[in-house]
Amino acid sequence: MSLKIVVCIKQVPVSNNLKINPVTKNLVRSGEAGMMNPYDKNAIETALRLKDKWGGEIILISMGPPDFEMTLRQGLAMGCDDAVLLSSRQFGGADTLATGYVLSQAIKELKDVDLVLFGRQSVDADTSQVGPIVSEFLDCPQITFVSELHSHSNQSMTATRLLENMQQKIEFQLPAVVTVRSEMNEPRYPTPRNIQQSYKKDIRIWDEISLSVDPDRIGLKGSPTVVRSVWAPEKEAKATKVLKGTADEAVRELLIQLRATNLL
Incomplete structure (x- = not known):
């Protein structure tokens, strides 16, 4: 038997100059340059290696505005078979609970999924919550922070969890x-052929009607998390000193300065 694997991926901002919605206190993601969450590439690589061993298909799922399609195409170019974008204004402003609910409903819609993979966390929010939340909604085991994964059959696996002290x-x-850690593997680069093929694959767009979700459990309405305030850290200019003279003179002056500040 083969494996039906779903990999949930997220597009994260590239720039640090992000805008915050003054009402919802959420990041404004539309129109901002983005990239695939780095940990999600490790999840995709894990899925591809399992497919190489057992056969089957890999389906990518992401939730966000229409421009998230570019990140899904990156995953398709790595070798995944299919992609679904969960995109609707009704999904906007979702916290991890509402996001996990929508993702789980999409996974149920795909039917007969054997394995769901996530990166250990996203680099923008760093919560590590969505994977475990999805497992609860699916009522199946969760294994987090995995650094090694060995498949004994297409129904039984052994995982090594790399925790802080053990x-x-x-x-x-x-x-x-x-959910997988970056220690799991080295993600492959897309081949020119796979990049070309990725643009020939259709990306399915699903909204709240496609999934028949409970409207009270999606978006802001389904998000119990309340952000009271958001602010940007103040930028503080540091004093600099240019070391003149020859390289040897500059090194001697640098050592004097470091000793004077007790750094050496």
């Missing part, structure tokens, strides 16, 4: 939700 080995049965 390693933990877990054997589990599918279906399951797994």
Whole structure:
């Protein structure tokens, strides 16, 4: 038997000059340059290696505005088979709970999914919450912070969890939700052929009607998290000193300055 794998990916901002919605206190993502969350590439690579071993298909899912399609195409160019973009104004402003709910409903809609993969966290929010939330909605095991994954069959796997002060080995049965660390693997680069093929694949666009979700559990309405205030850290200019003279003179002066400030 083959594996049906879903990889949930996220587009994160490239720039630090982000705008905050003054009412919702959420990031304004539309129109901002983005890239695939780096940890999600490790999740895709994990899925591709499992497919190489057991066969099957890999479906990407992302939730966000229409321009998130570019990130899905990056995943398709790495070798994934299909992609779904969950995009609707009704999904906007979702916290991790509402996001996890919508993702889980989409996974249920795909039917008979064996394995759901996430990166360990996103680099913009750093919550590590969405994967575990999805596993709860799907009522299946969750294995987080995985640095090694060994498949004994297409229904049984062993994972090594790399935690702060220990390693933990877990054997589990599918279906399951797994979040992977960057130590898991080195993501492959898309080949020119796969990049070309990725633009020939259709990306399905699903909204709240496609999923028949509960309107009270999506977007801002379904988000119990309340952000009271958001502010940008103040930028502080540091005093600089140009070291003149020859290289040897500059090095001697640098050592004097470092010793004077107790850095050496």
